[in-house]
Amino acid sequence: MPELPEVETTKVSLEPLLDQKVLNVQVHNARLRWAIPNDISKLKGQKLIGLSRRSKYIFAQFEQDTMLWHLGMSGSFRLCQPSDERRKHDHLIIQFEDIELRYHDPRRFGCILWLNDDSQTKLIDTLGPEPLSDTFDADYLATKLKTKNTAIKVAIMDNHVVVGVGNIYATESLFNLGIHPAQPAKDLSKIQIEKLVIEIKRILKQAIDLGGSTLRDYSNAMGENGYFQQTLLAYGRNGEMCVNCETTLENIKLGQRASVFCPTCQPLKKPKTVAKTQQPSGKAQ
Known part of the structure; x- marks a missing residue:
């Protein structure tokens, strides 16, 4: 798509x-x-x-x-x-x-x-901000993610959160930051969210500069192909070696979409648990 x-x-x-x-x-x-x-x-x-x-x-x-x-x-x-x-x-x-x-x-x-009015209401008014706009910043994204238990990849591909971050660019952004695509969105730290916003903007700008991605039959109206696919490090590379650590890249399905990741560079972090203080047994003397 x-x-x-x-x-x-x-x-x-x-x-x-x-x-x-x-x-x-x-x-x-x-x-x-x-x-x-x-x-x-x-x-x-x-x-x-x-x-x-x-x-x-x-x-x-x-x-x-x-x-x-x-x-x-x-x-x-x-x-x-x-x-x-x-x-x-x-x-x-x-x-x-x-x-x-x-x-x-x-x-x-x-x-x-x-x-x-009809198409504006049904298709446009419910959309989130443009990812390359000033509205899409770390404070905005942190607010949107703070209660989301869904996978971070699914969250950033949700057009109600931010528009236009499709499968290719979500996969590449998370790989470059070492974030597991299935990590619950609410578990990301403030620093991770700040870096994620910066990386999404960088990836999309680079893709636009390279004319987009031609994976099958995409070309622009002039018949010209895109070249961003030549820079892909994770998307579509399931079973190949990670360019960083040579671990075999794996694939999981999230939101009905293939999600390639490196199990070494993108570990799934378990949420921190708060230890309960043990109550003394028996009645106080």
């Missing part, structure tokens, strides 16, 4: 469409996660005047309407010439003045919707 760096990279690659007018809209299969709106043709004649991102959603602002785009599990946008052959899973084609935008999605879990 494309994660935050891939969505950000995709958004940037769509910028050649800015200030271009829509000439035509073709829907070849409207059945995505939610159906493509029947009135999407009202984009005709409107210029694309803005592109922004919130979590894994791209906001495409036209002159009169704004659309909300999500890539789902296997979705991608690409810029094509009208003469280019349409691929089997090209479900939506928006023809601009100089080029066509095609949405390709074999598994059809993505969405192409209007941004309105």
Whole structure:
């Protein structure tokens, strides 16, 4: 699934469409996660005047309407010439003045919707802060984690806590800090939380700089692959040797997601127990 760096990279690659007018809209299969709106043709004649991102959603602002785009599990946008052959899973084609935008999605879990009160309430308003924003800091994360008994990896992948920290980037951040992915979130120390916030920001910035991760078929709208996968130290390396200590990396499942870790560098720490003071037996004299 494309994660935050891939969505950000995709958004940037769509910028050649800015200030271009829509000439035509073709829907070849409207059945995505939610159906493509029947009135999407009202984009005709409107210029694309803005592109922004919130979590894994791209906001495409036209002159009169704004659309909300999500890539789902296997979705991608690409810029094509009208003469280019349409691929089997090209479900939506928006023809601009100089080029066509095609949405390709074999598994059809993505969405192409209007941004309105309904979609804003259901999909956007409940999201946590952006991980690269000033709002996401150690004090905020400590408050969110202090009562959570869930695994720290599950906690930081929860979009209500912070958006966009997907499996790849959570795995790498925890590996680099020596934190076991199954460690209960509430057991992290203040210093660990401070370092985790810094590391999440660093990893995501690096991934964006490298164009995201191309593990299967991800590419941006220009057809360019990402290169962050070449730096991976833990994700996808189950059964290989740890780059730090040469212990064999192991894999557990957390929140239905594979979680690779080093059992030596990332030990699961048991919570501290407070010894009970033994009460004297018998009655006081």
